[in-house]
Protein backbone atom coordinates (compact mmCIF):
# COMPACT_ATOMS: atom_id res chain seq x y z
CA UNK A 1 0.00 0.00 0.00
CA UNK A 2 1.17 3.49 -0.89
CA UNK A 3 -0.32 5.11 2.23
CA UNK A 4 0.19 8.87 2.08
CA UNK A 5 2.62 8.63 -0.84
CA UNK A 6 1.77 9.46 -4.43
CA UNK A 7 4.17 6.81 -5.69
CA UNK A 8 5.66 3.57 -4.49
CA UNK A 9 9.08 4.76 -5.61
CA UNK A 10 9.14 7.65 -3.13
CA UNK A 11 7.85 5.40 -0.35
CA UNK A 12 10.52 2.85 -1.10
CA UNK A 13 13.25 5.51 -1.16
CA UNK A 14 12.10 6.64 2.28
CA UNK A 15 12.10 3.09 3.63
CA UNK A 16 15.82 2.65 3.03
CA UNK A 17 17.15 3.69 6.46
CA UNK A 18 14.76 1.25 8.16
CA UNK A 19 15.68 -1.51 5.73
CA UNK A 20 19.39 -1.07 6.50
CA UNK A 21 18.79 -1.12 10.27
CA UNK A 22 16.64 -4.20 9.84
CA UNK A 23 19.38 -5.99 7.88
CA UNK A 24 21.91 -5.21 10.61
CA UNK A 25 19.53 -6.73 13.19
CA UNK A 26 18.93 -9.81 11.09
CA UNK A 27 22.60 -10.48 10.43
CA UNK A 28 24.31 -9.37 13.63
CA UNK A 29 24.21 -11.00 17.07
CA UNK A 30 24.00 -8.81 20.15
CA UNK A 31 27.69 -9.37 20.91
CA UNK A 32 28.55 -7.85 17.54
CA UNK A 33 29.41 -11.07 15.74
CA UNK A 34 27.81 -11.84 12.39
CA UNK A 35 25.02 -14.36 11.94
CA UNK A 36 25.42 -16.29 8.72
CA UNK A 37 24.72 -19.91 7.88
CA UNK A 38 27.74 -22.07 8.65
CA UNK A 39 27.41 -23.51 5.14
CA UNK A 40 27.64 -20.11 3.52
CA UNK A 41 30.59 -19.20 5.69
CA UNK A 42 32.37 -22.41 4.71
CA UNK A 43 31.60 -21.88 1.02
CA UNK A 44 33.07 -18.38 1.19
CA UNK A 45 36.21 -19.66 2.92
CA UNK A 46 36.69 -22.46 0.40
CA UNK A 47 36.21 -20.25 -2.64
CA UNK A 48 39.38 -18.90 -4.18
CA UNK A 49 37.43 -16.46 -6.34
CA UNK A 50 33.92 -15.02 -6.33
CA UNK A 51 32.01 -14.56 -9.58
CA UNK A 52 29.13 -12.14 -9.13
CA UNK A 53 26.39 -12.44 -11.76
CA UNK A 54 23.57 -9.89 -12.05
CA UNK A 55 21.67 -7.50 -14.31
CA UNK A 56 20.85 -3.79 -14.24
CA UNK A 57 20.74 -2.20 -10.81
CA UNK A 58 21.70 -5.48 -9.14
CA UNK A 59 24.83 -5.52 -11.31
CA UNK A 60 25.65 -2.05 -10.01
CA UNK A 61 25.28 -3.33 -6.44
CA UNK A 62 27.64 -6.15 -7.41
CA UNK A 63 30.31 -3.66 -8.48
CA UNK A 64 30.23 -2.10 -5.01
CA UNK A 65 30.16 -5.61 -3.53
CA UNK A 66 33.34 -6.52 -5.37
CA UNK A 67 35.16 -3.66 -3.67
CA UNK A 68 33.87 -4.80 -0.28
CA UNK A 69 34.71 -8.46 -0.85
CA UNK A 70 38.21 -7.60 -2.01
CA UNK A 71 39.04 -4.86 0.48
CA UNK A 72 37.26 -6.15 3.57
CA UNK A 73 37.37 -9.93 3.00
CA UNK A 74 40.47 -10.15 0.78
CA UNK A 75 38.57 -12.35 -1.71
CA UNK A 76 39.35 -11.90 -5.40
CA UNK A 77 36.01 -11.03 -7.04
CA UNK A 78 34.74 -10.43 -10.57
CA UNK A 79 31.38 -8.99 -11.52
CA UNK A 80 29.63 -10.01 -14.72
CA UNK A 81 26.53 -8.92 -16.59
CA UNK A 82 24.34 -12.02 -16.61
CA UNK A 83 23.30 -11.77 -20.27
CA UNK A 84 26.94 -11.63 -21.39
CA UNK A 85 28.48 -14.27 -19.18
CA UNK A 86 27.67 -17.44 -21.11
CA UNK A 87 28.84 -15.95 -24.39
CA UNK A 88 32.04 -14.49 -23.05
CA UNK A 89 32.98 -16.72 -20.18
CA UNK A 90 36.15 -15.93 -18.26
CA UNK A 91 38.64 -18.63 -17.38
CA UNK A 92 37.44 -19.90 -14.03
CA UNK A 93 39.58 -20.39 -10.93
CA UNK A 94 40.00 -23.78 -9.21
CA UNK A 95 37.27 -23.24 -6.63
CA UNK A 96 34.84 -20.61 -7.84
CA UNK A 97 31.76 -19.52 -5.91
CA UNK A 98 29.00 -17.97 -8.00
CA UNK A 99 27.00 -15.22 -6.31
CA UNK A 100 23.75 -14.21 -8.02
CA UNK A 101 22.31 -10.86 -7.01
CA UNK A 102 18.65 -10.43 -7.93
CA UNK A 103 15.87 -8.45 -6.32
CA UNK A 104 13.16 -10.62 -7.89
CA UNK A 105 15.10 -13.85 -8.01
CA UNK A 106 13.42 -14.46 -11.38
CA UNK A 107 15.71 -12.77 -13.90
CA UNK A 108 16.04 -15.19 -16.80
CA UNK A 109 19.52 -14.02 -17.82
CA UNK A 110 20.84 -14.78 -14.34
CA UNK A 111 19.00 -18.09 -14.21
CA UNK A 112 20.61 -19.11 -17.50
CA UNK A 113 24.03 -18.72 -15.87
CA UNK A 114 22.91 -20.48 -12.69
CA UNK A 115 21.69 -23.54 -14.61
CA UNK A 116 24.91 -23.67 -16.62
CA UNK A 117 27.37 -23.37 -13.74
CA UNK A 118 25.40 -25.80 -11.59
CA UNK A 119 25.66 -28.36 -14.38
CA UNK A 120 29.41 -27.85 -14.24
CA UNK A 121 29.35 -28.59 -10.51
CA UNK A 122 30.11 -25.11 -9.18
CA UNK A 123 28.72 -23.76 -5.93
CA UNK A 124 26.07 -21.07 -6.02
CA UNK A 125 24.70 -18.46 -3.65
CA UNK A 126 21.74 -16.20 -4.39
CA UNK A 127 21.29 -12.82 -2.74
CA UNK A 128 17.63 -11.96 -3.25
CA UNK A 129 14.67 -10.07 -1.90
CA UNK A 130 12.35 -13.03 -2.62
CA UNK A 131 13.53 -16.16 -0.77
CA UNK A 132 11.01 -18.48 -2.47
CA UNK A 133 12.07 -17.32 -5.94
CA UNK A 134 13.53 -19.48 -8.68
CA UNK A 135 17.13 -18.29 -8.21
CA UNK A 136 16.82 -18.86 -4.49
CA UNK A 137 15.36 -22.36 -4.81
CA UNK A 138 17.87 -23.47 -7.41
CA UNK A 139 21.04 -22.15 -5.77
CA UNK A 140 22.90 -24.02 -3.03
CA UNK A 141 22.52 -21.11 -0.61
CA UNK A 142 20.41 -17.98 -0.18
CA UNK A 143 20.94 -14.67 1.58
CA UNK A 144 17.76 -12.66 2.03
CA UNK A 145 17.92 -8.88 1.60
CA UNK A 146 14.86 -8.20 3.80
CA UNK A 147 13.88 -5.03 1.92
CA UNK A 148 10.17 -5.87 1.88
CA UNK A 149 8.16 -5.93 -1.36
CA UNK A 150 9.51 -3.52 -3.96
CA UNK A 151 6.64 -2.41 -6.18
CA UNK A 152 8.05 0.47 -8.23
CA UNK A 153 9.75 -0.80 -11.37
CA UNK A 154 12.82 1.34 -10.63
CA UNK A 155 14.80 -0.43 -7.94
CA UNK A 156 15.84 1.66 -4.94
CA UNK A 157 15.61 -0.02 -1.55
CA UNK A 158 16.49 -3.42 -3.00
CA UNK A 159 19.76 -1.94 -4.30
CA UNK A 160 20.88 -0.45 -0.99
CA UNK A 161 19.74 -3.63 0.79
CA UNK A 162 21.89 -5.71 -1.58
CA UNK A 163 24.92 -3.57 -0.79
CA UNK A 164 24.25 -3.86 2.94
CA UNK A 165 24.00 -7.65 2.75
CA UNK A 166 27.20 -7.75 0.68
CA UNK A 167 28.85 -5.71 3.44
CA UNK A 168 27.72 -8.27 6.04
CA UNK A 169 28.92 -11.11 3.83
CA UNK A 170 32.32 -9.45 3.44
CA UNK A 171 32.61 -8.80 7.18
CA UNK A 172 31.62 -12.36 8.08
CA UNK A 173 34.12 -13.74 5.58
CA UNK A 174 36.86 -11.49 6.94
CA UNK A 175 36.25 -12.47 10.58
CA UNK A 176 35.96 -16.18 9.74
CA UNK A 177 39.39 -15.94 8.11
CA UNK A 178 40.78 -14.27 11.23
CA UNK A 179 41.31 -10.90 9.60
CA UNK A 180 41.32 -7.79 11.74
CA UNK A 181 39.73 -4.71 10.24
CA UNK A 182 40.74 -1.15 10.98
CA UNK A 183 37.10 -0.06 11.02
CA UNK A 184 33.78 -1.64 11.95
CA UNK A 185 31.78 -1.91 8.71
CA UNK A 186 28.56 -2.84 10.50
CA UNK A 187 28.74 0.17 12.76
CA UNK A 188 29.41 2.21 9.63
CA UNK A 189 26.24 0.78 8.07
CA UNK A 190 24.30 2.15 11.04
CA UNK A 191 25.90 5.55 10.51
CA UNK A 192 24.99 5.31 6.82
CA UNK A 193 21.35 4.60 7.72
CA UNK A 194 21.24 7.83 9.74
CA UNK A 195 22.78 9.74 6.85
CA UNK A 196 20.21 8.26 4.45
CA UNK A 197 17.45 9.40 6.77
CA UNK A 198 18.84 12.93 6.90
CA UNK A 199 18.88 13.06 3.09
CA UNK A 200 15.31 11.76 2.84
CA UNK A 201 14.35 14.75 5.01
CA UNK A 202 15.76 17.27 2.53
CA UNK A 203 13.63 16.41 -0.47
CA UNK A 204 13.00 20.06 -1.39
CA UNK A 205 16.66 20.42 -2.25
CA UNK A 206 16.56 17.52 -4.69
CA UNK A 207 13.28 18.63 -6.20
CA UNK A 208 14.89 22.00 -6.90
CA UNK A 209 17.95 20.43 -8.52
CA UNK A 210 15.67 18.32 -10.73
CA UNK A 211 13.62 21.39 -11.68
CA UNK A 212 16.63 23.63 -12.34
CA UNK A 213 18.75 21.18 -14.29
CA UNK A 214 16.56 18.41 -15.69
CA UNK A 215 13.09 19.70 -16.55
CA UNK A 216 13.83 20.45 -20.20
CA UNK A 217 17.17 18.85 -21.00
CA UNK A 218 17.54 16.12 -23.63
CA UNK A 219 20.54 14.47 -21.96
CA UNK A 220 22.54 14.35 -18.75
CA UNK A 221 25.81 12.88 -17.56
CA UNK A 222 26.88 11.37 -14.27
CA UNK A 223 30.56 11.16 -13.48
CA UNK A 224 32.58 9.70 -10.64
CA UNK A 225 35.78 7.83 -9.89
CA UNK A 226 36.36 4.68 -7.83
CA UNK A 227 33.09 3.65 -6.14
CA UNK A 228 31.57 7.01 -7.09
CA UNK A 229 31.78 5.73 -10.66
CA UNK A 230 29.53 2.79 -9.76
CA UNK A 231 26.99 5.19 -8.27
CA UNK A 232 27.25 7.31 -11.42
CA UNK A 233 26.21 4.24 -13.44
CA UNK A 234 23.28 3.62 -11.12
CA UNK A 235 22.22 7.29 -11.03
CA UNK A 236 22.20 7.39 -14.83
CA UNK A 237 20.17 4.18 -15.10
CA UNK A 238 17.61 5.48 -12.61
CA UNK A 239 17.25 8.80 -14.43
CA UNK A 240 16.91 7.28 -17.89
CA UNK A 241 14.44 4.57 -16.99
CA UNK A 242 11.90 6.80 -15.28
CA UNK A 243 12.38 10.25 -16.88
CA UNK A 244 13.44 9.10 -20.39
CA UNK A 245 16.28 11.61 -20.34
CA UNK A 246 19.23 10.12 -22.17
CA UNK A 247 21.66 9.71 -19.30
CA UNK A 248 25.07 8.07 -19.11
CA UNK A 249 27.43 7.36 -16.26
CA UNK A 250 31.14 7.71 -16.89
CA UNK A 251 34.41 7.31 -15.08
CA UNK A 252 35.69 10.88 -14.71
CA UNK A 253 38.94 10.11 -16.47
CA UNK A 254 37.19 8.65 -19.52
CA UNK A 255 35.47 11.90 -20.46
CA UNK A 256 38.44 13.22 -22.36
CA UNK A 257 38.57 10.02 -24.41
CA UNK A 258 35.45 10.89 -26.33
CA UNK A 259 32.39 11.77 -24.30
CA UNK A 260 33.44 15.33 -23.61
CA UNK A 261 32.55 16.05 -27.25
CA UNK A 262 28.89 15.90 -26.19
CA UNK A 263 29.17 18.70 -23.66
CA UNK A 264 27.36 21.82 -24.82
CA UNK A 265 26.18 24.98 -23.18
CA UNK A 266 23.95 23.94 -20.29
CA UNK A 267 24.48 20.14 -20.47
CA UNK A 268 23.80 18.85 -16.96
CA UNK A 269 26.71 16.93 -15.42
CA UNK A 270 26.10 15.39 -12.01
CA UNK A 271 29.45 14.68 -10.37
CA UNK A 272 29.85 12.37 -7.38
CA UNK A 273 32.80 13.41 -5.25
CA UNK A 274 32.72 11.36 -2.06
CA UNK A 275 35.98 9.44 -2.44
CA UNK A 276 38.86 11.13 -0.68
CA UNK A 277 41.73 9.80 -2.76
CA UNK A 278 40.16 10.88 -6.06
CA UNK A 279 38.59 14.12 -4.88
CA UNK A 280 41.01 16.40 -6.67
CA UNK A 281 40.90 14.45 -9.91
CA UNK A 282 37.10 14.35 -10.10
CA UNK A 283 37.00 18.06 -9.37
CA UNK A 284 39.47 18.50 -12.22
CA UNK A 285 37.03 16.66 -14.49
CA UNK A 286 34.25 18.97 -13.35
CA UNK A 287 36.43 21.94 -14.32
CA UNK A 288 36.96 20.42 -17.77
CA UNK A 289 33.22 20.13 -18.45
CA UNK A 290 32.31 23.46 -16.86
CA UNK A 291 34.83 25.27 -19.06
CA UNK A 292 32.95 23.79 -22.03
CA UNK A 293 29.62 25.08 -20.81
CA UNK A 294 28.30 22.21 -18.65
CA UNK A 295 25.95 22.92 -15.76
CA UNK A 296 27.61 20.93 -12.98
CA UNK A 297 25.90 19.56 -9.87
CA UNK A 298 28.50 18.36 -7.39
CA UNK A 299 27.52 15.83 -4.73
CA UNK A 300 30.31 15.76 -2.15
CA UNK A 301 30.72 14.76 1.47
CA UNK A 302 31.49 16.56 4.71
CA UNK A 303 35.23 16.98 5.02
CA UNK A 304 35.71 16.92 1.24
CA UNK A 305 33.27 19.67 0.35
CA UNK A 306 34.03 22.96 -1.33
CA UNK A 307 32.07 26.13 -1.82
CA UNK A 308 29.49 25.74 -4.55
CA UNK A 309 28.82 22.02 -4.05
CA UNK A 310 25.11 21.38 -4.62
CA UNK A 311 24.80 18.58 -2.06
CA UNK A 312 27.07 17.80 0.88
CA UNK A 313 26.43 14.33 2.31
CA UNK A 314 26.95 13.57 5.99
CA UNK A 315 30.36 11.97 6.54
CA UNK A 316 30.31 8.17 6.22
CA UNK A 317 33.02 5.57 5.69
CA UNK A 318 34.28 5.45 2.13
CA UNK A 319 33.65 1.72 1.69
CA UNK A 320 29.89 2.13 2.18
CA UNK A 321 29.49 5.65 0.80
CA UNK A 322 27.46 4.38 -2.20
CA UNK A 323 24.52 3.55 0.10
CA UNK A 324 24.33 7.22 0.97
CA UNK A 325 25.45 8.94 -2.22
CA UNK A 326 22.86 7.08 -4.29
CA UNK A 327 19.98 8.70 -2.34
CA UNK A 328 20.31 12.14 -3.98
CA UNK A 329 20.45 10.48 -7.41
CA UNK A 330 17.29 8.46 -6.68
CA UNK A 331 15.43 11.55 -5.49
CA UNK A 332 16.68 13.71 -8.37
CA UNK A 333 15.52 11.03 -10.84
CA UNK A 334 12.14 10.81 -9.09
CA UNK A 335 11.49 14.55 -9.25
CA UNK A 336 12.80 14.83 -12.81
CA UNK A 337 10.30 12.17 -13.89
CA UNK A 338 7.54 13.88 -11.95
CA UNK A 339 8.25 17.31 -13.48
CA UNK A 340 8.28 15.77 -16.93
CA UNK A 341 4.92 14.10 -16.39
CA UNK A 342 6.22 10.53 -16.58
CA UNK A 343 4.60 7.48 -15.02
CA UNK A 344 7.12 7.13 -12.19
CA UNK A 345 6.17 3.70 -10.89
CA UNK A 346 5.48 2.11 -14.27
CA UNK A 347 7.87 3.44 -16.90
CA UNK A 348 7.15 2.52 -20.50
CA UNK A 349 8.59 -0.68 -22.01
CA UNK A 350 9.76 -2.05 -18.66
CA UNK A 351 8.65 -4.92 -16.44
CA UNK A 352 9.49 -5.41 -12.77
CA UNK A 353 11.06 -8.75 -13.39
CA UNK A 354 12.54 -9.78 -16.72
CA UNK A 355 11.74 -13.44 -17.19
CA UNK A 356 12.83 -13.73 -20.82
CA UNK A 357 16.43 -13.99 -22.03
Ligand code: F6R
Pocket residue numbers: 055056057058059101102103104105106107110153154155156237238241352353354
Ligand atom coordinates in the same frame (compact mmCIF):
# COMPACT_ATOMS: atom_id res chain seq x y z
C1 F6R B 1 16.45 -0.85 -12.58
C2 F6R B 1 15.96 -2.20 -12.41
C3 F6R B 1 16.54 -3.31 -13.25
C4 F6R B 1 16.77 -4.55 -12.41
C5 F6R B 1 17.23 -5.71 -13.29
C6 F6R B 1 17.57 -6.93 -12.46
O1 F6R B 1 15.85 0.02 -11.69
O2 F6R B 1 15.11 -2.45 -11.59
O3 F6R B 1 17.73 -2.90 -13.87
O4 F6R B 1 17.73 -4.25 -11.45
O5 F6R B 1 16.23 -6.03 -14.20
O6 F6R B 1 16.47 -7.38 -11.75
P1 F6R B 1 16.63 -8.35 -10.53
O7 F6R B 1 17.43 -7.68 -9.49
O8 F6R B 1 15.23 -8.69 -10.11
O9 F6R B 1 17.37 -9.58 -11.06
